[in-house]
Amino acid sequence: MDFLKLDFQKVVKEIVEFIQKIVGEKDVVVGLSGGLDSSVTSALLVKALGSERVQGLIMPTYFTPQEDIEDAIWLANHLGINYKVISIDRILDSYAESLKLNPEDEKYRMAFGNLRARIRMCLLYFYANLIGGLVAGTGDKSEILIGYYTKYGDGGVDFLPIAHLYKTQLRQLAAYLDLPRRIYTKPSAPRLFPGHVALNELPVDYSKLDILLFNIFDEGLGIEEAAKRAELPIDIAVWVCRRYYETEHKRKMPPSLLEIKHLPPII
Numbered sequence: 001m002d003f004l005k006l007d008f009q010k011v012v013k014e015i016v017e018f019i020q021k022i023v024g025e026k027d028v029v030v031g032l033s034g035g036l037d038s039s040v041t042s043a044l045l046v047k048a049l050g051s052e053r054v055q056g057l058i059m060p061t062y063f064t065p066q067e068d069i070e071d072a073i074w075l076a077n078h079l080g081i082n083y084k085v086i087s088i089d090r091i092l093d094s095y096a097e098s099l100k101l102n103p104e105d106e107k108y109r110m111a112f113g114n115l116r117a118r119i120r121m122c123l124l125y126f127y128a129n130l131i132g133g134l135v136a137g138t139g140d141k142s143e144i145l146i147g148y149y150t151k152y153g154d155g156g157v158d159f160l161p162i163a164h165l166y167k168t169q170l171r172q173l174a175a176y177l178d179l180p181r182r183i184y185t186k187p188s189a190p191r192l193f194p195g196h197v198a199l200n201e202l203p204v205d206y207s208k209l210d211i212l213l214f215n216i217f218d219e220g221l222g223i224e225e226a227a228k229r230a231e232l233p234i235d236i237a238v239w240v241c242r243r244y245y246e247t248e249h250k251r252k253m254p255p256s257l258l259e260i261k262h263l264p265p266i267i
Helices: 008-023 036-049 066-079 089-099 106-131 141-145 167-176 206-218 223-230 234-246
Strands: 028-031 054-058 082-085
Touching: 008 036, 008 167, 028 036, 028 106, 036 054, 036 066, 036 167, 054 066, 054 106, 066 082, 089 106, 141 167, 141 206, 167 206, 206 223, 206 234, 223 234
Parallel strands: 028 054, 054 082
Antiparallel strands: none
């Protein structure tokens, strides 16, 4: 597919300039998971701002694979950025104790999973507040289009450097940036609860899903033709469209009756 053929030099230049424009003289805090998206984002932040202006937070749980923690630490050291490792288990446990609910109970698993993402967001903003900085988001185009992220969790950020790139494109960009293969070939895994991986919730792997998303959202094809070109069943294309509209609230400001009738003059 043509959409996979990136001009890497141009893409990096555009993202670096975007980061510099948005951030200005501020510093940035970013969450490090040891996965693809956060690793590429962190590498680009350092290219744009320098390592001294980027701070990483590694926020594992008791079920976070040790290799993910080690990869996150390796990346921080490789990029030369300051980082902190903060387990979020005790924070979540305090919520569970106050609510008198068991996080392991199937009925509450997803709610507590989303709470983990929101705890991480709170920690990122805590440290951003301390330095008067911004929180960098790590969401990509594939996730954003289907709303595969937590509202006010990993979706709670100040700017999104890689939101215009599909997951498959990011794997190629990661290789161009000389990130380790073990990082950029990892299967997508939000890890909001034990055993949580993307393929348990998505109908197909990103390598195929991205082609379908490109045909629908970039090429403007109808779902039948898009599914045909992606060589996927029509029901997956229907799922994508329904998912897009069902998660539209995540990509918008909350509904209100607010209306700004007059803009103040620029001083």
